[in-house]
Amino acid sequence: xxxxxxxxxxxxxxxxxxxxxxxxxxxxxxxxxxxxxxxxxxxxxxxxxxxxxxxxxxxxxxxxxxxxxxxxxxxxxxxxxxxxxxxxxxxxxxxxxxxxxxxxxxxxxxxxxxxxxxxxxxxxxxxxxxxxxxxxxxxxxxxxxxxxxxxxxxxxxxxxxxxxxxxxxxxxxxxxxxxxxxxxxxxx
Amino acid sequence: xxxxxxxxxxxxxxxxxxxxxxxxxxxxxxxxxxxxxxxxxxxxxxxxxxxxxxxxxxxxxxxxxxxxxxxxxxxxxxxxxxxxxxxxxxxxxxxxxxxxxxxxxxxxxxxxxxxxxxxxxxxxxxxxxxxxxxxxxxxxxxxxxxxxxxxxxxxxxxxxxxxxxxxxxxxxxxxxxxxxxxxxxxxx
Amino acid sequence: xxxxxxxxxxxxxxxxxxxxxxxxxxxxxxxxxxxxxxxxxxxxxxxxxxxxxxxxxxxxxxxxxxxxxxxxxxxxxxxxxxxxxxxxxxxxxxxxxxxxxxxxxxxxxxxxxxxxxxxxxxxxxxxxxxxxxxxxxxxxxxxxxxxxxxxxxxxxxxxxxxxxxxxxxxxxxxxxxxxxxxxxxxxx
Amino acid sequence: xxxxxxxxxxxxxxxxxxxxxxxxxxxxxxxxxxxxxxxxxxxxxxxxxxxxxxxxxxxxxxxxxxxxxxxxxxxxxxxxxxxxxxxxxxxxxxxxxxxxxxxxxxxxxxxxxxxxxxxxxxxxxxxxxxxxxxxxxxxxxxxxxxxxxxxxxxxxxxxxxxxxxxxxxxxxxxxxxxxxxxxxxxxx
DNA sequence: GATGAATGAGCCTTCATTCAT
DNA sequence: AATGAATGAAGGCTCATTCAT
Numbered sequence: 001x002x003x004x005x006x007x008x009x010x011x012x013x014x015x016x017x018x019x020x021x022x023x024x025x026x027x028x029x030x031x032x033x034x035x036x037x038x039x040x041x042x043x044x045x046x047x048x049x050x051x052x053x054x055x056x057x058x059x060x061x062x063x064x065x066x067x068x069x070x071x072x073x074x075x076x077x078x079x080x081x082x083x084x085x086x087x088x089x090x091x092x093x094x095x096x097x098x099x100x101x102x103x104x105x106x107x108x109x110x111x112x113x114x115x116x117x118x119x120x121x122x123x124x125x126x127x128x129x130x131x132x133x134x135x136x137x138x139x140x141x142x143x144x145x146x147x148x149x150x151x152x153x154x155x156x157x158x159x160x161x162x163x164x165x166x167x168x169x170x171x172x173x174x175x176x177x178x179x180x181x182x183x184x185x186x187x188x
Numbered sequence: 189x190x191x192x193x194x195x196x197x198x199x200x201x202x203x204x205x206x207x208x209x210x211x212x213x214x215x216x217x218x219x220x221x222x223x224x225x226x227x228x229x230x231x232x233x234x235x236x237x238x239x240x241x242x243x244x245x246x247x248x249x250x251x252x253x254x255x256x257x258x259x260x261x262x263x264x265x266x267x268x269x270x271x272x273x274x275x276x277x278x279x280x281x282x283x284x285x286x287x288x289x290x291x292x293x294x295x296x297x298x299x300x301x302x303x304x305x306x307x308x309x310x311x312x313x314x315x316x317x318x319x320x321x322x323x324x325x326x327x328x329x330x331x332x333x334x335x336x337x338x339x340x341x342x343x344x345x346x347x348x349x350x351x352x353x354x355x356x357x358x359x360x361x362x363x364x365x366x367x368x369x370x371x372x373x374x375x376x
Numbered sequence: 377x378x379x380x381x382x383x384x385x386x387x388x389x390x391x392x393x394x395x396x397x398x399x400x401x402x403x404x405x406x407x408x409x410x411x412x413x414x415x416x417x418x419x420x421x422x423x424x425x426x427x428x429x430x431x432x433x434x435x436x437x438x439x440x441x442x443x444x445x446x447x448x449x450x451x452x453x454x455x456x457x458x459x460x461x462x463x464x465x466x467x468x469x470x471x472x473x474x475x476x477x478x479x480x481x482x483x484x485x486x487x488x489x490x491x492x493x494x495x496x497x498x499x500x501x502x503x504x505x506x507x508x509x510x511x512x513x514x515x516x517x518x519x520x521x522x523x524x525x526x527x528x529x530x531x532x533x534x535x536x537x538x539x540x541x542x543x544x545x546x547x548x549x550x551x552x553x554x555x556x557x558x559x560x561x562x563x564x
Numbered sequence: 565x566x567x568x569x570x571x572x573x574x575x576x577x578x579x580x581x582x583x584x585x586x587x588x589x590x591x592x593x594x595x596x597x598x599x600x601x602x603x604x605x606x607x608x609x610x611x612x613x614x615x616x617x618x619x620x621x622x623x624x625x626x627x628x629x630x631x632x633x634x635x636x637x638x639x640x641x642x643x644x645x646x647x648x649x650x651x652x653x654x655x656x657x658x659x660x661x662x663x664x665x666x667x668x669x670x671x672x673x674x675x676x677x678x679x680x681x682x683x684x685x686x687x688x689x690x691x692x693x694x695x696x697x698x699x700x701x702x703x704x705x706x707x708x709x710x711x712x713x714x715x716x717x718x719x720x721x722x723x724x725x726x727x728x729x730x731x732x733x734x735x736x737x738x739x740x741x742x743x744x745x746x747x748x749x750x751x752x
Numbered sequence: 753g754a755t756g757a758a759t760g761a762g763c764c765t766t767c768a769t770t771c772a773t
Numbered sequence: 774a775a776t777g778a779a780t781g782a783a784g785g786c787t788c789a790t791t792c793a794t
Binding site for chain 5: 402403404414415417418423424
């Protein structure tokens, strides 16, 4: 089994699946993209579905996600959160094909739905753990840290997926400081 | 043209598309679900793609979205935001099939991607307009209101789509008050 | 469901399967033989295997076999056996395609093997029952009637299948009278 | 050219062909069964069909058949026929795989049909020659000896192939003595 | 001798779509 | 409006075969 060829097929498959969707991408497409005969694909994978799973094996990034979302507990949120959100954002950009693919296929493929759900929740809980540590440290007030983790990360994904734009630093400052006006004004 | 039959087909199509995905749902599936012959579908729609568009025509909910996300400008955010988030959440629940379908198909169908992007951004901007009004009213501090609108809405969608759970009220309170601890503690 | 078209497909399938063997006969072959598009076959049958079963449903001939092999018990074997063997022979000729097909496929398809085994044994036992009656009637001597039934029928099948030739009447007379020389000769 | 490897391939091919049928057995199956790479098969055989022929070359048993079916002319049939039938039966049991394979493939492969026809007829004629000798010797009455040869052998094959059972000795006694009742009874 | 990656034709099957009734 | 037989273009997959190593 030549790993090189196998990897080439997996990577090309990811591109195709992300671009056209799993069922619209044909084995022939894939073969052409790799400059090989269609039959060869079945030398490396049992089936198209098996290939899809192989794509996940190779391009899944739960580990990276956890690394990015888990700063050391003793660094202050005010300093670290922007790094985290930025890192999360960069990871999504780097893995955009994969993300678009999994978001799509998870909607109808139960196995993939489970994976993508797990990935999302793992990310949230990892970050929440850090935030909880900062609550304990007295930097942050006691609150639902899973929710604040979601408020930091979910807007980033949706923005990537819908072409929306916004400053990541604003996310952090809104969350840290809130949006309520605490200064006295003449109006109210 | 029997409107009833047409509507029946569209609704059944939505269910099917949401459950199995557009490509995996067949015209025969649809016909069976409606108890009619496959050929009949083509009396009401030019093609399968045309049917997909008809589903959007009937089940798109930009209007509802705007209604839910636009409270009257003179009501305070502290009072209104939970209603808004809850209303948004309920709308997503009610339209879950549609949402799952569009999220999926938008990943690969440019026309649908445009619609879903527009829908998301419309929602965000609608809510942002209200928030901006509250900044002007002095209730909220000056900030990037589009971002805060995203922080209110995006976590809700992602939670629905990934089976995550969390209190909606926590979203509102985190955003309004921030998560920074402002009380003096022994530690800091 | 147009029975006519269905029957046409089944009959053509029988010819093809008998001539080329089940796996060498293609759906395209079949469609061409019937002057229709390949896809149409699947309007009438779930799969190629389903079609094979339908061929059995329509062309199996256990009933005819039993009719041919069961004369009335009171007619003497000396009179009736030639009719039986001839009738059996004629039935095989008439159903040659089916027989060749089942003989072939039974070798590897367990379900078909069961059917063909049952068919063969049913035939043997039916004829044996008649012979037993003739033993009881005193016309035939007590003996293993299942074996004599086999000696009457099996040579006929094998001859058909291997292009061998021989007088059917000889089979009957050999069996009835034996081949031992009972006259005195000078030699022995 | 390693004869050992070649023989191993042929024997494994016979098993596979008998079990699954020629078309359903793949070269890969064969290679796996022998623990070698698929390509190696083509060092020993030009093609799959060539391999099939090689199986015949090695496993055909016309010689054995003739040996079994040709007793010395001066031994009496009454003594020898049971040996012959039993020997024929044992040969079929020993070569069951081959028999099942050839029966199957002969139905559709003209070349194999010729071989199997020839084999059957050779057997019949060999035995018939002996029987004719016994007629000349006065032990047996003049009759169609080819038919009696068939009546001795064909039931045995069919029984093997259809899971039927019966005493071989009954075959011999039915044929030698006939089944007609020659004793006086009250009835007749 | 031996490997196994690579080929490519062809198979079964699916499915959007058409159309005569 | 409604049917469902019929089409035909792919699509996933298999497999005998080749060939560079």
